[in-house]
Amino acid sequence: xxxxxxxxxxxxxxxxxxxxxxxxxxxxxxxxxxxxxxxxxxxxxxxxxxxxxxxxxxxxxxxxxxxxxxxxxxxxxxxxxxxxxxxxxxxxxxxxxxxxxxxxxxxxxxxxxxxx
Amino acid sequence: xxxxxxxxxxxxxxxxxxxxxxxxxxxxxxxxxxxxxxxxxxxxxxxxxxxxxxxxxxxxxxxxxxxxxxxxxxxxxxxxxxxxxxxxxxxxxxxxxxxxxxxxxxxxxxxx
Numbered sequence: 001x002x003x004x005x006x007x008x009x010x011x012x013x014x015x016x017x018x019x020x021x022x023x024x025x026x027x028x029x030x031x032x033x034x035x036x037x038x039x040x041x042x043x044x045x046x047x048x049x050x051x052x053x054x055x056x057x058x059x060x061x062x063x064x065x066x067x068x069x070x071x072x073x074x075x076x077x078x079x080x081x082x083x084x085x086x087x088x089x090x091x092x093x094x095x096x097x098x099x100x101x102x103x104x105x106x107x108x109x110x111x112x113x114x115x116x
Numbered sequence: 117x118x119x120x121x122x123x124x125x126x127x128x129x130x131x132x133x134x135x136x137x138x139x140x141x142x143x144x145x146x147x148x149x150x151x152x153x154x155x156x157x158x159x160x161x162x163x164x165x166x167x168x169x170x171x172x173x174x175x176x177x178x179x180x181x182x183x184x185x186x187x188x189x190x191x192x193x194x195x196x197x198x199x200x201x202x203x204x205x206x207x208x209x210x211x212x213x214x215x216x217x218x219x220x221x222x223x224x225x226x227x228x
Contacts, residue, residue: 004159033215035215035218040220040221041220041221042205042218042219042220042221043160043205043207043216043218044218045210045215045216045217048214048215050214056212056214056215058212058214059215091159091160093159104150104162104165105162105216106162107152107159107160107161108159109157109158109159110158110159
């Protein structure tokens, strides 16, 4: 079946502009995660959605970052007034149910964001 | 704070050798650990996981060892192949149980 898809694959934007990154999780997966990966670094947790529960936003680095998940499926990560330090690969992952195999997360290919 | 680290940023091996990638974690309350493989330009791919009530788990050509006494995790790859060349990350669950905490990664290079 189809895996996690993300769009766009690459995004170049000017400092100060807003960007939206999209994630389509695997159908039927109730949990969705956003991570950020800076060059040569590990993944940094940003936000977690599980069903209709309130999202865990504890990883968002500033109030310029927000995310939503509509209809329990597609998610959009929005970065307002982008800064150069926001340049990174933004990865989305989904999992079937955090209660069963809680952390077998399936990752998308990522969106590479470059802020100039 | 919560963190997961790795001992070596790079590891070079010959094809056919066994590889061992090490990881140290800091949160003794973590109960779930995973190894991911990330090839260039792709998202991380699940390799193998282990719960804290185990000390060893085997998969196909891979074995994960967990030593809770010293908070150490390792991934062993048998008969390493060129296709195993990638960055390997260990990860542990965060305290809230809502996400994973990743280490910085070890780049495995396999030469033929």
